[in-house]
Each structure stands twice: as C-alpha cells, then as structure tokens.
Amino acid sequence: ETGVTQSPTHLIKTRGQQVTLRCSSQSGHNTVSWYQQALGQGPQFIFQYYREEENGRGNFPPRFSGLQFPNYSSELNVNALELDDSALYLCASSSGTQNYGYTFGSGTRLTVV
C-alpha cells in the first residue's frame, strides 16, 4: 500500500507567476483534499475533490484551482502568486465524502519572492 506522494518538495516562484503542485493519492482513496499551512499555523482547508469533481471549498480565492484525474492523482494550481501564498501545501487522501481522517503527504514548500 503506497502512501501519499507530493512533488516537488520545494519550489521558489516569483510574485505574479503561476504554479502547479502535484499529488498522488494513497491506493484505494478516491477523495483528495488540499490544505495550506502557513508558518506557525495549522493547516487550512483549500478544497476537496471526489471522483474528479470539486466537493467543497474553503475560504480561498478562485486563483486557487484544482484537478483530480481518473487515477485519483491531483493538481493544485495557483495563479498570480502573492507573497502571502508562501506556505507548506499539503495533499491529503481519504475514502468517500464523509471524512473520518486523512493520510497526508509530506507537502510542497512554496516560497514566493
């Protein structure tokens, strides 16, 4: 049973650029959620995908978007990067839509300069 893998592990981007982060879900998990963890804070819910459809969204602007693929891998895209987007981005997989807990990846550390 494979865990959740995320790529890349670290990334540096310039303000205004676009970025794509990738996640491969744990085998058998059909739901993927993305969280943003700023320094010194807990993870904050960005959105969730279930069977390739967005299934819930947190308080993040539309420039944060996502995709889930038939093999349950997923992407998080962020357009028009801002300095405050610098954070650890965590992908989490689970089964079904009623969530009883996640398996998290190790995250992608994004730095916007």
Place this chain on the structure above:
Amino acid sequence: DQQVKQNSPSLSVQEGRISILNCDYTNSMFDYFLWYKKYPAEGPTFLISISSIKDKNEDGRFTVFLNKSAKHLSLHIVPSQPGDSAVYFCAARVNYGQNFVFGPGTRLSVLP
C-alpha cells in the same frame, strides 16, 4: 475567528511523565475530532480520534478526552517518550462534513 484553539504553543515534559495537550473549540456543530502529530519535513500523521457521542478514547499510550459542555479536548500521553517530540494538531469536523478545521498546534518536547 479561530474555531479550534490550542492555547499552549509549546510544552516540555520529562521522559516517563504524562504529557497533556489541550484543545478548545467554539463550534457546537463539530461532531468528530482528531489529533495529528507532525515531525519536521513530514506530513501530519493520524494519532487518535473521538466522536462527539463519546467522552474518552484510548489507544495504547494515547488517550483523548472530550468534554462537550466545556467544548474542550485533551490528549494524554503516558508515559512520554523522546520520540513523541513533535507538533501536535487538534482537528475538528463539522457535522459529517468533508473537511477538518485545525488548531495552530502545540510543540511537545520530551526531555530525556
């Protein structure tokens, strides 16, 4: 407006003693709670959970207590080990919802 609060940013405990991590919440619609542990450069890993219909759940050295009237959770680790040194996050789910609200975390240091 923080719905899940962990008011102690850090906690130091001697090896072998009890560690007690606290979490308070404001939303009475939370129906399920979890604790996660996070080491540097790793993602959070699930520790233990509790449903709002229970007041205690135990798993080995880890016990979670829920006081619904006080909107308070605590995680007890007995005995504490140096490998328990990590950041601990409390998380809560709204009414069978699809996401969790996390607290800011408490950094536990277990001293040998």
